[in-house]
Amino acid sequence: MNKSVKGSTVLHYVTFLLGGWLIIATAKRCRTENRTAQFCFCNLTQIPSVPGDILEFFLNFNLIMEVNATSFPRLETLVKLELGSQYTKYLIIRNDAFVNLPNIITLDLASNEMLILDPHAFAGLSNLRNLLLYYNSLNESVLEEDYFQHFLLLEFVDLSYNHIRRLRPHSLFSSLHFLSILILKINRIATICEGDLRSFQGKNIIILDLSVNWFYKNDSHYCGNPFRGIVFDTLILQGNGFNSDKMQDFCNSVKGTSFVQLKFGSHIMGPGFGYNNTRDPVKETFAGLAESSLKILDLSVGGIFSLNPHLFTNLSDLVILLLSSNKINQIQKEAFAGLQNLTHLNLSHNILGEIYDYTFEGLSNVKMIDLQQNHIGSIQNQAFSGLEKLENLYLQDNAIKTVYFFQSLPFTFLINVSENKLEDLKDPINATFLDFRANRLKDLGNLHQILQVQSVQYVILKQNRLSTCTAMGNISEDNQLLYLDLAENLLQIIWESNLCWDIFSKLSKLQTLNLDQNHLKFLPQHAFHGLTSLQKLNLSSNLLSYLFPGVFPGNLTILDLSKNQLLSPSPEIFTSLIQLDITHNMFICSCELSSLILWLNQTNVTLLGSQNDTYCVFPDAFFRVPLYQITVDGCDEDTILKPLRFSLFILNTVALALFITLVVIYTRFRGFCFILYKRVISIIIDDQKLDVDASACKYDAYVCYSGTDFEWVQNALLKKLDSQYCSKNRFNLCFEERDFIPGEDHINNVCDAIRNSKKTVCIVTKQFLKDGWCIEAFNFAQSRYFTELKNVLIMVVVGPLSQYQLMRYSPIRTFVQRRQYLRWPEDLQDVNWFLNRLSHKIVKEEKVRRKDDSLQLQTIATVS
Incomplete structure (x- = not known):
């Protein structure tokens, strides 16, 4: 019985504390501050009173079931209202509900289980620009009736995640001159016929999003051109189950309509890999778009297996073609014929295995080709020849072992061949930015090969296996290299074998050098000789314990030495720096470190990382004590006497040579000498015991x-x-x-x-x-x-x-x-x-003489 009572008491106590915490949290949340009324999660059933000068009003996640003409006070300055996600079965918006909010710009009524609108629910919102009505169980009546009659400046409407079955907007939409973005994704629209969008004719629609609707259920041919007379910037039809036949029907039905961008992502064109249930698109598939002046075509995320000849020949105006995340394994000859204006081609995330000399024929103006994350293992020598305007080539995350196409490449800005299986680089590369990270390169001498070309400015060789160095040609004296990343390699093995100590000597324009995670235990004294422009050097996560004075160039401004094993570095090494990171090292807090501690307390250099991460590891009494808490007052004497000690050492050495025999005898028999001394003194002086006065102290x-x-x-x-x-x-x-x-x-x-x-x-x-x-x-x-x-x-x-x-x-x-x-x-x-x-x-009784000035107890910070 007692245990039950105690348990009940504890439960009531916990409940009381939890309730108090909720009250405090709610009080902090349900209030007005900085002209923002924040009343989310406040269990409100009615609109609370707020100051008349607020700008934003948030009422999401409450229990409000109805908003009418008396719900809101007059709020002239309010520009944003959120009334979504009410915890009720429905939310009713009565006539003139927002009449007291004349200047509102954004209205959010989204994510209510059921939104019920009176005919004049939006009366008074003549300045509204953004209307969010997604996830409200609305049907097509919201567009077909005159709910939008009061809007004059409306620009954006989001009706996604509703139950709209057809798209026949009310004629009043023709007067919404500023409406440019209409989101209707994830509804139930299966068919749009010519004339359904009559109220949009003459408009310039920036974005019409019809993705993930029910177009795949319509087996009949399209009934005319539903977009006739409308100029589109972007039409989104992703996830509508378009196979090659439906795609051809759609393109034929919209013939003559102008589009800037068409997005058909998440389609079902093509058999995929190992299937034959639907055919790949062919030349006729997109023929209906020949007069659409289409600039961007998105066919990503599908099952296209083969790009057939002349597939895009009718899309001569195309600038960007996105084919990523399909199952493309074959690119037939003249697949890109007719795309003379194409500048960006994305073929990433496919299953291409080989790139042939004819693969990119016809792409005379292409600037970017993205082939990352395929299965490419072989590229023919002339695969990229003729692409004179190519600027960016992405080949990362493939299976390339050898490359012979670099020599035939035109000048490019960026070549990314990271995360492949390259073991050697045989040819110079005419590019500005080269990324070879995460390959299998072993020879640092490849850097000589790369830098024979003057145009190279950025080179990334991190996460390779660089452990030897054989010069492969001379580094150009006029090289323009600005950035070099050699992180996560084995540079220690190269330098301890006395190889390539002067690898950086000709890089006079290099500004950034990354050598972190190279297992470095030492730095050759002249390793950075010649780096006259170096500003940033990263040596973090190595095994450095000592640094030679003058090892760093005088122009260095940013240095990262974190996560090394530095014991007592001299501050003279860091004189030129603006930023320094020496966190997580192995500092020995003895007087030898006093100069560094004083420098850290006085320097204007910006110390990166937390002060608490720059700490001692020895002696044990100072383990993990931050250096800024250490005082060096006790080390001043050693600093002052250091020159004097050297002079005394010379004098004492001479004197010690004269008395060495006496010192040895005394050292060996000093105990016996003391006993003898006491006996002699007792005989001569008759030593008397000096007793203390017992009456003075107990x-x-x-x-x-x-x-x-x-x-x-x-x-x-x-x-x-x-x-x-x-x-x-x-x-x-x-x-x-x-x-x-x-x-x-x-x-x-x-x-x-x-x-x-x-x-x-x-x-x-x-x-x-x-x-x-x-x-x-x-x-x-x-x-x-x-x-x-x-x-x-x-x-x-x-x-x-x-x-x-x-x-x-x-x-x-x-x-x-x-x-x-x-x-x-x-x-x-x-x-x-x-x-x-x-x-x-x-x-012995000793008197202490009082000094003229009062005795002062000087205290210094102690570390516990």
Whole structure:
């Protein structure tokens, strides 16, 4: 029973939160802002009140069932109204429903399940230009009756996805002088006879879209020319099931009508591949269009298998012919005869296997031929000869292995032979733009072959297999190459074999060079020598870890070095740049990187990519820490002393040679020397123990350390210094495990221990730096140092902690900048000497002299 109650409570709580969220979301959506009334998905049943100066009013996806003369207030400035997709079975538009919206330009009533219009539903919309009525279950009466009588400036009407069965517009359409686009696709029109479009005669229709209707159900011949007296820009009849016979009947029926463009896409002409259920079009198929002055013919997406001789001979005015996505496998001789004005031919996405010398005969003015995504494996040598005006040739995504037709090609602007099976280029190519990406080229020496022609300006060789280099002729000194893409190859194998290091030396006009994803581990020092015009260089996604100074040309402005393995690059390399990308590298955040960090913080160069993607990977404490968060204050000393160190190295080398023997002896027996020294001193001076005044403090020293280091501290220090561990020890020490009061607040215990001890000894280890209590104790002890002006704080560094790591913590940095600290010896024979020194520091009283200027604690940004 309890579980049921709890479950019910949770359900009510979730429901409450969801309801609140919906209320907030609805409140944000259902409002007016910036002269736009946005009331979609608001569950409205009536038109809401809105300011009178709005420009756009959106009411889609509501529950409005009726709009009448009182629904809208007077909205003089409204130009766009959307009232579609109501969640009701019908939407009724009463007479004079929009009379208060005199200046509306676009009206959207689309996607209502059923739209019911009164005879004068559109009264008052004399300025309307765009009317959207698609998906409303409207029948032919919407055109045959006088619903459109109130429109004077109407230009665009969309009646697609309705139930219109015939096309006989009302005579009032003759007065719609601006109507130029009528969309009637996906209706149920099966036949259009001569006279049905009488009200359109004399008009210049820009677009009439009759695609995907029921013309395929009409088995009878066309009844006259339905488009007589109409001038069309574009007539769209796609998806109407036109086979060759129906296409011939249609073309004959519209004889004499002028068209700019006819679109018959998604037809069923031709047998397809492996079928013989319908014939391919022949010369007579399009004969009826001989007097139509047709400029663009779209026969894409069908089953045409063979282009028969003289197929388009009656279309002498044709400029663009689209035959893509058929099943064309054969192009007969003189298939394109008569197309002397054709400039664009699209044969892409077919199943052509060979291109013969006669294939494109008759296309003397063609500028573009698109043959991409066929099965072309062979092209005869003279296939493109005679096409003197050819500018663009697309052959990508075929199966071409060898090419011999380049030599017979006229000058072209673009040749795209990407995604084929080319293994070698044998002839120079007279073109401006060459795309050979995603082939099987292995020899970078092909670039020599390409650049023997001065006209070449753009070359794409990416995604090949370039791994060797054999010069195939000399690169022209006057070459005009501006863009070279060698990405995704194996240039590293070529350069590590000492081949073609000077491949770019003659490319003096090259502006863009892409070498990304080439597995490059190094750059030859003079690799880019001669690239005096280079502006953009892409070296991303390689394996570069070091860059020689001066490797890049001085004119370079954009450099991409992202996704490499750069460790500590010098900023001098980037002095000429305007844009730089060094994200996702392997930066080692040591003092060697300080110059780059300072440069990144001060430079005017635009750094591409996110700042968070330029980060450290080593040491572990700085892993994935962005460089902009790193400070280099602790590295200034190294920078200043670098010249001095070199001079001292020379002097010390000479001095060290004189004392080398003494140093070796001392190094090997220094533990014994210290014991001997102590005995001599005790004999001569009769060494007296320096005891502290017990009345002054309860403890001689408080030992502060991380709890994880207790076992080491106990064995190394407490057992050798604390009197309770051994009577020979001289100090009364305080440490947490023994002397803190159980149950007392930890910080109070720490403060009491520091106040009641003459000195505080902090054992600084890696764990100490990670322990917030230890850092707090260090800070408190240091505050006593500044308050009492006594040297009451002793810092002992244990383990391999660098100066850089210590300087990251503000309290420790402040101490290190003013006092010396002790470091635990690495050699066991130095432990006695170290303990003796530590004992003297505990005993010794040191006054701190106050400086004239007040002590200031300088803080630097730390990285956690």
